[in-house]
Amino acid sequence: MPELPEVETVMRGMAALLLGERIRHVRLSHAPLRRPYPEGLAERLRGRRISGFARRGKYILMRLDDGMSVLWHLGMSGRIVHLTASTPEPPHLHLRLEAERVTVGLVDPRRFGLVDLVPTRAEEAHPLLASLGIEPLSRAFTGRWLAAALARRSGPLKTVLLDQRLIAGLGNIYVSESLYRARLHPARPASLIGEAEAGRLVPAIKATLREAIAAGGSSLRDFAHPDGELGYFQHRFRVYGKAGEPCPDCPAPGTCGGIARLVQAGRSTFFCPRLQQ
DNA sequence: CCCTACCCCTGGGGGC
DNA sequence: TGCCCCCAGGGGTAGG
Numbered sequence: 001m002p003e004l005p006e007v008e009t010v011m012r013g014m015a016a017l018l019l020g021e022r023i024r025h026v027r028l029s030h031a032p033l034r035r036p037y038p039e040g041l042a043e044r045l046r047g048r049r050i051s052g053f054a055r056r057g058k059y060i061l062m063r064l065d066d067g068m069s070v071l072w073h074l075g076m077s078g079r080i081v082h083l084t085a086s087t088p089e090p091p092h093l094h095l096r097l098e099a100e101r102v103t104v105g106l107v108d109p110r111r112f113g114l115v116d117l118v119p120t121r122a123e124e125a126h127p128l129l130a131s132l133g134i135e136p137l138s139r140a141f142t143g144r145w146l147a148a149a150l151a152r153r154s155g156p157l158k159t160v161l162l163d164q165r166l167i168a169g170l171g172n173i174y175v176s177e178s179l180y181r182a183r184l185h186p187a188r189p190a191s192l193i194g195e196a197e198a199g200r201l202v203p204a205i206k207a208t209l210r211e212a213i214a215a216g217g218s219s220l221r222d223f224a225h226p227d228g229e230l231g232y233f234q235h236r237f238r239v240y241g242k243a244g245e246p247c248p249d250c251p252a253p254g255t256c257g258g259i260a261r262l263v264q265a266g267r268s269t270f271f272c273p274r275l276q277q
Numbered sequence: 278c279c280c281t282a283c284c285c286c287t288g289g290g291g292g293c
Numbered sequence: 294t295g296c297c298c299c300c301a302g303g304g305g306t307a308g309g
Contacts, residue, residue: 003302076303110286112303155280173302265281
């Protein structure tokens with residue numbers, strides 16, 4: 001599930017609950033995630049105070065008072081849940097972190113997520129972060145930058161935009177949504193996107209991500225509701241998952257024949273075949 | 278290097 | 294109802 005906006009919202013939710021808290025106890029599941037937990041993770045976290053949060057791509061960094069950071073990745077199905085005394089323990093709970101005033105859990109049925117430890121001063125050197133590309137919401141992410149980056153890549157535009165080594169945080173949903181907003185066809189060869197079109201795409205990506213974060217932010221106020229899930233929200237997609245439905249921007253229903261679905265590198269892409277060229 | 282195909286894992290939905 | 298297949302918002306790796 002989580003792409004950049006969801007991860008950002010989860011991170012903010014974690015910060016709201018955990019910032020400044022001291023960790024009293026950590027319990028880990030026996031079922032492994034994508035990679036084994038670092039040696040002695042539970043013991044190393046106990047007694048530490050949580051001093052800060054950051055996000056890099058789809059990764060969350062939780063900084064501790066001993067110079068270490070906990071690296072979280074939610075995979076496809078990972079969620080952070082606020083556990084209260086009244087809620088029963090959810091299935092697929094892999095990490096339970098009990099702090100002074102709150103308890104949170106990492107729930108991940110598919111177990112594609114991971115938790116690791118990294119020195120705070122060397123976060124960027126962690127193997128999973130070292131090869132990540134540009135942050136799409138940064139000032140450095142401009143049409144000029146993107147045009148130059150795309151010029152060196154072959155392959156369809158959609159697939160290239162999903163590559164975390166180029167842009168960190170875009171996922172399958174927001175790539176489709178951004179290409180629709182920019183009116184660019186997902187199958188266009190990336191190398192043939194010029195500066196004018198890249199100059200359309202960059203603000204489309206930023207606006208798409210910012211709107212989704214804003215929608216998540218508005219849902220954050222509810223994170224204490226009974227199921228306690230942090231950072232997830234119903235966001236209105238214009239094309240994602242809407243194959244066969246009328247295109248929201250075509251003048252009359254049926255003008256474009258409806259939203260189309262395409263499979264690229266094994267992932268679904270949704271687009272309007274008339275508006276996106 | 279670059280690109281696609283396949284794999285990891287569980288659950289939900291649709292068709293029969 | 295049950296079963297089976299497909300699909301799912303993540304990424305890493307093996308091969309072409």
